[in-house]
Amino acid sequence: GTGRVPPNRNPEISKNREICLGRLYSDSHRLKIINSEFASFSGGRSDSVQAAMARDEEDPVNWWLCFGAATPNLQQLALKLLSQPANSSCCERNWSTYSQIHNIKRNKLTSKRAEDLVYVHSNLRLLSRTSDAY
Known part of the structure; x- marks a missing residue:
């Protein structure tokens, strides 16, 4: 769109x-290689016309498999990141906690107070994982 910064x-x-x-x-050597490959990739020096056209049409994993060979380390990182499953279980857990807190004291609780209680509840859950009983 207009005004979009790459x-x-x-x-x-x-x-x-x-x-x-x-x-x-x-490792500074590997970091230097990745940065060099990123500079090459973002500068478009390795882009073919076919790769540029496929960028908007192809699934990102398939695109990297087909056109990422010029930047193998960056390709490996992209595939690793794109292959991570995305789920909303953490968000759903917070929503569930919020819903329980909100239902208990529906009319007496401000939204800020409910958010604070969800925050405290989540932190207590995390702290309980460090106990020996967990």
């Missing part, structure tokens, strides 16, 4: 990408 030119996205890649690749 991800490689967006300062916030670039900063977070650097943080993420720094965590994934503690």
Whole structure:
């Protein structure tokens, strides 16, 4: 769309990408290779006309399998990230907790207070995992 900034030119996205890649690749040599491949990829130097056309039509996993060979390390990372299953179980758990809290004291609880209770409840659940009884 109009006014859209490519991800490689967006300062916030670039900063977070650097943080993420720094965590994934503690070895400076591998990090340098990944950054080099990303520069090549985002600069479009390795894009063929066919790859550019398929970008909007092809499933991302298939696209990387077909056109990612020029950047093998970046391809491996992309496939790893794209292959992660996405689910909403954590969100649903929070919604369930919120719904239970909201139903108990429906008219006496402000939404801010309910959100605070969900936050505390979630943290208590996380803390309980560190106990020996868990």
